Amino acid sequence: MVTSQPNPSEPTWQAVIRLLRWNKPAGRLILMIPALWAVFLAAEGTPPVLLVGVIILGSLATSAAGCVVNDLWDRDIDPQVERTRDRPLASRQLSIKIGIVVAIVAFICAGILALYLNPLSFGLSVAAVPVIIGYPLAKRVFPVPQLVLSIAWGFAVLISWSAAASHLETATWILWGATVLWTLGFDTVYAMSDREDDRRLGVNSSALFFGSRAAEAVALFFVATAGLLIWEGIRLNLTLPFWIAVAIAVLLWSWEYLQLRQEDIPRTTYGQIFGQNVAIGFVLLAGMIAGILA
Secondary structure, three states: OOOOOOOOOOOHHHHHHHHOOOOOHHHHHHHHHHHHHHHHHHOOOOOOHHHHHHHHHHHHHHHHHHHHHHHHHOOOOHHHOOOOOOOOOOOOOOOHHHHHHHHHHHHHHHHHHHOOOOHHHHHHHHHHHHHHHHHHHHHHHOOOHHHHHHHHHHHHHHHHHHHHHOOOOHHHHHHHHHHHHHHHHHHHHHHHOOHHHHHHHOOOOHHHHHHHHHHHHHHHHHHHHHHHHHHHHHHOOOOHHHHHHHHHHHHHHHHHHHHHOOOOOOHHHHHHHHHHHHHHHHHHHHHHHHHHHO
């Protein structure tokens, strides 16, 4: 059993920052990206600046709350996993009480920001909360818990699109599907680094579910993501910059698949691929904006 030790020299506020994962911006940005995709596409490239600010802050607050909820659920599992054993709740540097308070504050902040949105977007924000809270439980009872996380990610599209356009349409659901499949892809990669620990602890993951075919499953998710993005571009009449962005994304996803096919992959590779998808998301965002405005 892997044990963890608290760091008594670290101030409490720094431990809270780590609890919120604000010291690891990639995970925060990758939730923000589909929300920005949606708001810029729905607003035809020129959403109100205040709305963009609300969406950015809301995604930060929501992802922070989700991280704390996840760590509360997994506080007895994380100490036994090398990658997570030093998290503040796992190492007992922060108490459960502090974790609950931080989660409540994060949800309250997200709720206050959601009050700026229209009734449809606010209702979707409320509907997302049970999915966010339930994802850690899904790891215990559902064979592909990353699908639950992907659906939570998909709410970012629905909330942001409806906030900009006051309705949902076919293009919204195409982008939602692309987001869900993209998330399934990169989060399966992330889960691949924890396969041995998850198997030993009896925790479910898509990486374990797909087993030796995990790399092929990731490739399939990325191919389907590209297909839906192409459909979106055709439906919205996006111009050349968008198609260049999609081509870049496809090339990078292909390179990631080739890396995943190799034997004896270093654990750091999985994290690098996760980080590459943050860059891919922003390339696609730039392509979407330029593809509308050009």
